[in-house]
Amino acid sequence: MLIELKDIIKNYDNGGVITKVLRGVSLSVDEGEFVAIMGPSGSGKSTLMHTIGFLDKQTSGTYLFDGEDTSSFNDDELARIRNDRIGFVFQSFNLLPRTSVLDNVILPLLYNSSKASQEARAKKALESVGLGERIHFMSNQISGGQKQRVAIARALVCDPKVIFADEPTGNLDSKSGATVMNILERLNKEGRTIILVTHDKGVALHANRIVTISDGEIVSDVLIPEEDRIHSKEIKEEE
């Protein structure tokens, strides 16, 4: 089991007012799964993803990642996990402005102890998302779809086990959204675990399992039969 959550509770303390965001979530994700987390806004799905992705720490409950209990990990250990075991793709891309595509993808490698050539690894990651030709463009000179593909390359560059995608198509038109989903599917087929947060059923149906969360609790957890899954094709953007 890659990810094992047991009774995860997350409370936010806003100046004495305690908001319960996760009320005892238990969830297991196996290596190679493609899981979509769904739910209305405010349901706690983002908090759940941030907790699984070590961006946030649970108030109580245990979290085993790759068999290790992570509750006692300190800041530096969490940073290391985020760096080489996990890749993030955000709705708003979060690329560094005034910085080239290549340098954006190299960024995680700057915090990595690996000695392998940073540039070669970044180029390889960019080729795998079909952007091998645009490495010297500035991050603000490319389209939204391309930005999200750069973000995926950045998530891939340290060769992580899991990729977390938070509404990856939320800011994209349908064509570039389809391309992004196509890439995520391909990464999953290559064996990478994908955890996707979305409120869009059409996006969620790319996964092979949909976990629905409401008011901080999992209300359904279903496997999607292959015939019900949606598969996106890569759509070439007009250059």
Place this chain on the structure above:
Amino acid sequence: MNNFVKEIKTTIKDLLSRKGRSFLTILGIIIGVAGVIIIISLGSGAQSLVLGQITKLGSNMVGVLPGKSNENGPPTAVFGVQVKTLTLTDVMAIKDKSKVPNATDVATFVSGNVTIIAGRESVDTSFTATDGSYVRVQNVEIDKGTFFSDEEGRSGANVIVLGYDVATGLFPNGNEIGQIVKIKIPNANSSRGEVSSSIPLRVIGVQKKMGTVAFQNQDDQVFIPFSVGQRQILGIDYVQFIRIKIDDAINVKPAMGDIERVLREQHRIKNPENDDFSVRDLADAIKILTSITDTLRIFLGLMAGISLIVGGIGIMNIMLVTVSERTREIGLRKAIGATRRNIRNQFLLESIVLTFTGGVLGILLGILISYLIAIGARFAGYDWVFVISPMAIILAATVSVATGIVFGLYPALKAAKLDPIVALRYE
């Protein structure tokens, strides 16, 4: 190491992408560092200038001033207080070879301000009334004619030597030698209601153009025989200053002891505590001057230091703004694996690169301005030495980097502490 070089490059690229703001950020540091460099350079320049002028007089000179003074402080006469304890009888006693065997020349001085008239021209200037030995105790060069002789000085002959500016003011066409000028005596016989009288004097010499020495324009003065100045112009019977030339520098200290003994005898003083005069040699003068310029330098250095602190606060302000502007970037960096230390170092590096650049620019600006001042001073006739000590440069560079660390630390720690999730959600 490779990563560190890369980080510095990224930081520089980043700062260059907002040149205007980066420049304004370090302006305070530039000014502060330039200030430190200029003050240190000017201080050394002025000090060596004044000391050079003093030593040019010769290290075998002793001065006697009326009034007692503290060990190292200036005598009260320096502040314009008239003390009347020195007289010509004292001068005669010092001249007595059996009492002060090492004294080769003794010059007596009084000075004041007068108006000199020649035909329709008139000039307000200062006069020095002294005797013929003046040329042997003071560096004086005569352009035309001569300085008055010992005999002329002693007898109070009606002669005058003009400074260069006074000569050109009174005689625009030259031909000063042999002309008669009149010195107006201020307030003379005013009790009788008469118009102030004047003394006619014959010009016998014109001093060479000398420029400004020790902050005084040496060309705007005249020299007259002692008794003319003392009795006829000032109407006093005391002496303001005595300068004595000693035969050899080694004998200066014993001669000072002789002079003190003579004057105590003259003034019937038993206890040196009650001295009503001060005997000083150039070593004393240099000591006093150095202590004055050192104090001044420390004071000005502190001012420059304060401007560095203000500059540092400016850096801190801008770094805080930068941190809050880049909150999302910090969140992202943390999400992809940056540790607190990585983030802290990134922002610390940025403020150090800023202040170091400011330091380098400030050093260059400071050197440039000091150099221009040196050129200007030389143009104005000073024998100015352009000094930039490597210590000053090392100090300024170190201080500017230290400013970057000190004032960059708080914003950097603030950035490092940001919670990745809060930072990513930040709008």
